[in-house]
Amino acid sequence: MASIREDGPVGRTASLGTGGVSYGVNSDTQSTASAGSAGAPAPGATGAGATLDFADTDIRAVAAQILGGMLHANYTIDPGVHGTVSLHSSTPISSDQLLPTLGVLLSQVNATLVTDGALYRIVPTSGANSPALAGAAGAAGSQIIPLHYVGADDLVRVLQPFVSQGARIAAAPGGNAILLAGDPTAREALAGLIAAFDVNSLAGQSFALFPVDSGSAKDMANALQQAIDTSGGGNARTPSNGDQATRVIPMDRINAVLVTANNPATISAAERIFGLIRRRQNTTTRSWTVYYLQNGHSNDVAYILQQAFTPDHVTATPTPTATVKSPSDTSQSGGAAGGISGAGTGGLGNGGVGGIGGGSLGGLGASGSGLGSSSGGGSSASSANPLLGGLDAASGGSGGSNDEMRIIPDGQNNALLIYGTPQELSTVQETLRKIDIIPLQVRIDAVIAEVQLNDALRYGTQFFFKSGGLNGTLTSVFNATNSFSGYFLAGSDASQVALDMLQAVSTVHVLSSPELMVLDNQPARLEVGDLVPYLTQQAQSTVTSTSDIINSVSYEQTGVILEVTPRVSSDGLVTLDIAQEVSNVNTTATSTSSTTGINSPTFTQRDVQSRVVVQDGQTIGLAGLIQDNVTRSNQGVPFIKDIPVIGALFGQQSNTRTRDELLVLITPHVIHDQRDALDLTEDLREQLPNAAAVPQVLQQMPLSGSDDPTAVIRKRFGSP
Numbered sequence: 185m186a187s188i189r190e191d192g193p194v195g196r197t198a199s200l201g202t203g204g205v206s207y208g209v210n211s212d213t214q215s216t217a218s219a220g221s222a223g224a225p226a227p228g229a230t231g232a233g234a235t236l237d238f239a240d241t242d243i244r245a246v247a248a249q250i251l252g253g254m255l256h257a258n259y260t261i262d263p264g265v266h267g268t269v270s271l272h273s274s275t276p277i278s279s280d281q282l283l284p285t286l287g288v289l290l291s292q293v294n295a296t297l298v299t300d301g302a303l304y305r306i307v308p309t310s311g312a313n314s315p316a317l318a319g320a321a322g323a324a325g326s327q328i329i330p331l332h333y334v335g336a337d338d339l340v341r342v343l344q345p346f347v348s349q350g351a352r353i354a355a356a357p358g359g360n361a362i363l364l365a366g367d368p369t370a371r372e373a374l375a376g377l378i379a380a381f382d383v384n385s386l387a388g389q390s391f392a393l394f395p396v397d398s399g400s401a402k403d404m405a406n407a408l409q410q411a412i413d414t415s416g417g418g419n420a421r422t423p424s425n426g427d428q429a430t431r432v433i434p435m436d437r438i439n440a441v442l443v444t445a446n447n448p449a450t451i452s453a454a455e456r457i458f459g460l461i462r463r464r465q466n467t468t469t470r471s472w473t474v475y476y477l478q479n480g481h482s483n484d485v486a487y488i489l490q491q492a493f494t495p496d497h498v499t500a501t502p503t504p505t506a507t508v509k510s511p512s513d514t515s516q517s518g519g520a521a522g523g524i525s526g527a528g529t530g531g532l533g534n535g536g537v538g539g540i541g542g543g544s545l546g547g548l549g550a551s552g553s554g555l556g557s558s559s560g561g562g563s564s565a566s567s568a569n570p571l572l573g574g575l576d577a578a579s580g581g582s583g584g585s586n587d588e589m590r591i592i593p594d595g596q597n598n599a600l601l602i603y604g605t606p607q608e609l610s611t612v613q614e615t616l617r618k619i620d621i622i623p624l625q626v627r628i629d630a631v632i633a634e635v636q637l638n639d640a641l642r643y644g645t646q647f648f649f650k651s652g653g654l655n656g657t658l659t660s661v662f663n664a665t666n667s668f669s670g671y672f673l674a675g676s677d678a679s680q681v682a683l684d685m686l687q688a689v690s691t692v693h694v695l696s697s698p699e700l701m702v703l704d705n706q707p708a709r710l711e712v713g714d715l716v717p718y719l720t721q722q723a724q725s726t727v728t729s730t731s732d733i734i735n736s737v738s739y740e741q742t743g744v745i746l747e748v749t750p751r752v753s754s755d756g757l758v759t760l761d762i763a764q765e766v767s768n769v770n771t772t773a774t775s776t777s778s779t780t781g782i783n784s785p786t787f788t789q790r791d792v793q794s795r796v797v798v799q800d801g802q803t804i805g806l807a808g809l810i811q812d813n814v815t816r817s818n819q820g821v822p823f824i825k826d827i828p829v830i831g832a833l834f835g836q837q838s839n840t841r842t843r844d845e846l847l848v849l850i851t852p853h854v855i856h857d858q859r860d861a862l863d864l865t866e867d868l869r870e871q872l873p874n875a876a877a878v879p880q881v882l883q884q885m886p887l888s889g890s891d892d893p894t895a896v897i898r899k900r901f902g903s904p
Contacts, residue, residue: 267294627699747764
């Protein structure tokens with residue numbers, strides 16, 4: 185039984201072969217069958233031949249030599265029989281032909297041979313009325329000869345002109361036989377003619393049965409007949425009905441062609457012609473073949489193949505790919521990153537380095553990103569009539585011929601059903617070998633942090649690194665939506681080193697540190713935050729004052745949103761399409777009117793959209809998004825703190841200004857094979873024990889109480 189997921193043709197899996205060929209065998213010996221016995225057997229007949237040589241010999245001596253000397257039979261000769269005969273046989277005469285030969289010699293002297301039991305009597309012809317003629321099958325000079333291969337009525341019409349005077353021939357009623365009447369010589373002559381016609385005409389014929397794999401048997405028969413006639417194999421015609429000696433018969437019920445010919449060479453020529461026709465037919469006849477995809481999605485691959493091979497009949501729908509979300513887009517954007525991502529928040533105090541977020545890694549299988557894995561599905565017309573491939577007006581087709589090349593995606597089995605010629609199928613198979621390949625995977629290590637700008641960082645983190653704070657190479661960012669600068673950091677621990685350097689001079693808040701596993705050319709998206717509802721509209725009916733108020737509520741995604749699409753080149757470069765957004769909620773009102781005020785929050789956003797090119801394992805830093813936070817507070821005794829001059833004695837006012845810069849550090853790691861995936865898994869396993877460790881900042885804090893609270897209890901009860 186074939187495998188369930190095995191590529192191959194649909195339907196017939198093997199060729200029908202070249203058919204059967206049978207060559208005829210010619211025979212020079214034909215036998216004549218007759219009804220009943222052919223008279224009394226010749227006594228002493230052994231089948232051996234004898235040579236006869238009589239020259240003007242008395243008929244009595246001839247009869248004595250044949251009947252007495254050779255056949256050893258009992259015989260009598262009528263006194264009225266006399267005369268001389270002559271006979272010379274150039275070839276030996278068999279014993280069963282001696283009696284007919286004697287009958288021919290007796291007829292020359294007006295005598296005949298009759299049987300009377302076991303006695304042979306030679307009498308004048310006038311006296312041979314009642315006894316049976318020697319060698320005859322029937323009584324009174326009649327004989328019945330059954331036919332095996334020809335019709336009695338047709339053969340009687342053919343032989344009637346050759347019947348001698350005194351003889352008669354007729355078709356026996358009730359059976360396929362011929363009745364002869366007359367003297368033995370005439371009957372023997374007619375029996376010889378009957379034996380010449382009643383032969384198996386197919387015994388010397390050659391046959392060939394050619395199966396037709398595709399197309400019509402009648403068309404194949406016409407093509408073979410024309411080719412045979414042109415080559416001279418079918419010129420022999422019978423004058424009776426004009427039929428050709430070579431016959432080509434279409435057999436529609438079994439879709440085959442039967443060829444018959446007298447000449448075996450004609451069959452060989454027909455076999456060669458059929459082989460040429462079928463080889464050409466196999467190169468132009470389309471058939472269905474199934475290809476199971478190993479890595480790509482059936483809809484995506486079918487869309488590409490239809491664009492290449494059937495551009496006028498593109499019915500496949502490619503899988504929708506997630507696009508980078510615009511910062512101004514207020515609608516909720518779903519999605520999830522392939523693999524397992526993690527996020528963590530935490531503050532890093534002065535003088536110590538803590539854990540940078542949570543984060544986790546997993547799912548190193550070939551499935552990769554969850555994005556783009558949903559089935560796009562074919563068009564409705566294609567689904568309604570899959571055998572036609574959806575080639576109709578509703579699917580953009582022009583209603584072409586059903587024999588055109590077709591490519592149909594099978595989303596359920598992730599396979600392609602292709603209808604084409606062997607050459608087209610071979611080209612499609614070569615194309616699939618190039619495009620249905622194992623995709624690369626990329627692990628994206630990202631750190632999203634807020635750095636508080638102080639005097640040491642008053643010009644931003646980029647200037648800090650440039651001035652010698654960290655050995656980084658500055659670069660410009662390509663195709664950035666917002667104007668900001670970026671830089672590359674060398675080294676395997678570049679992100680950790682950069683954060684340590686910044687932590688030494690300022691306060692760093694790590695907003696998120698995800699690790700994303702994503703397929704090449706597929707987007708990975710991480711959202712950590714809240715969906716914040718806000719009012720966009722309020723409506724109330726003016727018919728009555730007690731009408732309900734109808735509110736329209738929308739949702740805004742806030743927090744940390746990161747979307748990365750990697751593209752790996754053959755030389756190890758990784759192109760990253762990055763969309764980074766950090767948004768917060770401010771509880772302010774969008775309208776201050778006392779009658780129509782809508783208390784809805786406002787949102788602050790800091791976003792980055794860029795395309796950069798980095799080496800595998802190199803860290804790219806995106807910075808320059810600085811936000812000023814101005815805080816004014818007035819605290820004190822209510823009402824009294826607002827009195828001029830003396831209110832300052834009962835209250836406290838503070839005005840603070842802080843500047844924060846958003847820092848994004850991204851490091852791509854290309855996973856080429858399973859070994860790289862195992863190495864990354866081992867690295868993660870080694871990092872997991874450190875994830876639960878107490879940060880160094882907490883370890884430096886003084887601890888109150890006993891290190892072991894149960895020590896006092898154990899000491900009281902005398903336990904060690």
